[in-house]
Amino acid sequence: xxxxxGALWRKVDPAVATAFGCIVLLxxxxxxxxxxxxxxxxxxxxxxxxSFLGVIATGMMLVILLGQIDLSVPWVVAVGGMMSTAATxxxxxxxxxxxxxxxxxxxxxxxxxxxGVAYLRIPSMIITLAVNAVAQxxxxxxxxxxxxxxxxxxxxxxxxxxxxxxxxxxALLVWAVVGGATVFLLSRTTFGRAIYGIGNRERAAxxxxxxxxxxxxxxxxxxxxxxxxxxxxxxxxxxxxxQAMGDAYLLPSIAAVVLGGASILGGRGSYIGTIAGVILIxxxxxxxxxxxxxxxxxxxxxxxxxxxxxxxxxxxxVAR
Numbered sequence: 001x002x003x004x005x006g007a008l009w010r011k012v013d014p015a016v017a018t019a020f021g022c023i024v025l026l027x028x029x030x031x032x033x034x035x036x037x038x039x040x041x042x043x044x045x046x047x048x049x050x051s052f053l054g055v056i057a058t059g060m061m062l063v064i065l066l067g068q069i070d071l072s073v074p075w076v077v078a079v080g081g082m083m084s085t086a087a088t089x090x091x092x093x094x095x096x097x098x099x100x101x102x103x104x105x106x107x108x109x110x111x112x113x114x115x116g117v118a119y120l121r122i123p124s125m126i127i128t129l130a131v132n133a134v135a136q137x138x139x140x141x142x143x144x145x146x147x148x149x150x151x152x153x154x155x156x157x158x159x160x161x162x163x164x165x166x167x168x169x170x171a172l173l174v175w176a177v178v179g180g181a182t183v184f185l186l187s188r189t190t191f192g193r194a195i196y197g198i199g200n201r202e203r204a205a206x207x208x209x210x211x212x213x214x215x216x217x218x219x220x221x222x223x224x225x226x227x228x229x230x231x232x233x234x235x236x237x238x239x240x241x242x243q244a245m246g247d248a249y250l251l252p253s254i255a256a257v258v259l260g261g262a263s264i265l266g267g268r269g270s271y272i273g274t275i276a277g278v279i280l281i282x283x284x285x286x287x288x289x290x291x292x293x294x295x296x297x298x299x300x301x302x303x304x305x306x307x308x309x310x311x312x313x314x315x316x317x318v319a320r
Contacts, residue, residue: 013261013270013273014261015259015260015261015273016260016261016270016272016273016276019259019260019261019273019276019277019280020276022280023276023279023280023283026280026283026284026287027283029287030283030286030287030290033287033290034290044167044168044169044172046279046282046283046286047169047172047279047282048169048171048172049282049286050175050278050279050281050282051169051171051172051174051175051233052171052230052233052234052237052249053230053249053252053253053256053278053281053282054175054178054179054256054274054275054278055174055175055178055226055229055230055233056073056077056226056227056230056249056253057252057253057256057257057274057277057278058178058179058182058226058271058274059073059222059223059224059225059226059227060073060223060253060254060256060257061182061257061260061262061269061271061274062182062195062219062222062223063124063219063220063223064254064257064258064262064263064264064266064269065186065195065196065199065262065266065267065268065269066195066198066199066215066216066219066266067198067199067202067265067266067267068117068124068216068220068266069124069125069128069254069264070113070124070128070220070223070224070227071124071125071128071129071132071250072109072113072128072129072131072132072135072224072227073132073227073246073249073250073253074132074244074246074247074249074250075132075133075135075136075139075246076106076109076110076131076132076135076224076227076228076231076246077227077228077230077231077234077245077246077249078135078136078139078231078241078242078243078244078245078246079102079105079106079109079135079138079139079228079231080102080103080105080106080227080228080229080230080231080232080235081102081228081231081232081234081235081241081242081245081246082139082142082143082148082150082231082235082241082243083101083102083105083228084098084099084101084102084103084152084153084156084231084232084235084241085098085148085150085151085152085153085156085235085240085241086142086148086150087101087102087153088150088151088152088153088156089150095153095154095155098152098153098155098156098232099153099155099156099159099232102228102229102231102232102235103225103228103229103232104225104228105228106224106225106226106227106228106229106231107221107222107224107225107228108224109131109135109224109228110220110221110222110223110224110225110227111217111220111221111224112127112131112134113127113128113131113220113223113224114216114217114218114219114220114221115217116130116131117216117217117220118212118213118214118216118217118220119213119217139243140243143243148240148241148242148243150240150241151239151240152235152236152238152239152240152241153236155236156232156233156235156236157236157237157239158170158236159171159174159233159236160233160234160235160236160237161236161237171233171237174233178226178229179271179275182271183271186271191215191218194210194212194215195215195219196267196268197210197267198210198212198215198216198266198267199263199265199266199267199268200266200267200268201267227246230246230249231245231246234246248295251299251302251303251306252281252285252302254306255277255281255302255305255306256274256277256278256280256281257269257273257274257277258277258305258306259273259276259277259280259281259305260272260273260274260275260276260277260278261273262274281302284301285298288301
């Protein structure tokens, strides 16, 4: 029995265990500040807020598993939110297609990222920054430089703020579906195994018969769609879109993935770790808001967290 327990313990990722331990610590510290911190209502609200980051961080995780990075998240999120709300102004037909239209816009930007990385061999940091700038310019042209006047559709508000199953927020159910699909993709499909293979050693993956360029292209497209879907959810939550709505999600999405034990060099990471990282970041944001830390201070903390995790878990050499 002890041998079995020891074997099980050795399979536990230290980074994931650390993340869950920090979650417990934050909950304990929060309960010292307020007794309502551990109430079911408050915890459900935190999970609801975490769902938006969770959807965006899912796409970031897929890209990081490739050994790449996606810095276009801020304005791809904004594109998803702004284009979905713009579609609602096109009448009943536009309102019906608002959500898929916003997601498809993100997929298109993701394809641009993936094409640049896979076929043009541009470093992901450069091409995603460029696509982020292009998306920003397009949205400024779209709005004329002013805040968008379009509002979200009823369906967007329903999935972002509604409750249908035993009082569980719909946004949390959406994240659960996205997470379940991601776990299936990574663990049960050839495509998922190819992502890990490319992240470990792209040349070896190519020589083994994996069509690496296609996998990279599709992975960035999926990541773009998930970022845009996060923007759709945020627009539904706020009932409207805003130009800077995605700015607060770049560093937290990266931090959530690396906090969960994914190697920034690619090839290693589990979705349970990303879940832990997302919840940890959300609780940390909540506590920082309670103690009234300004946004600049939060960004410093997120950056410090990423550096610390890289020093702890991201320094192994990976052959390319």
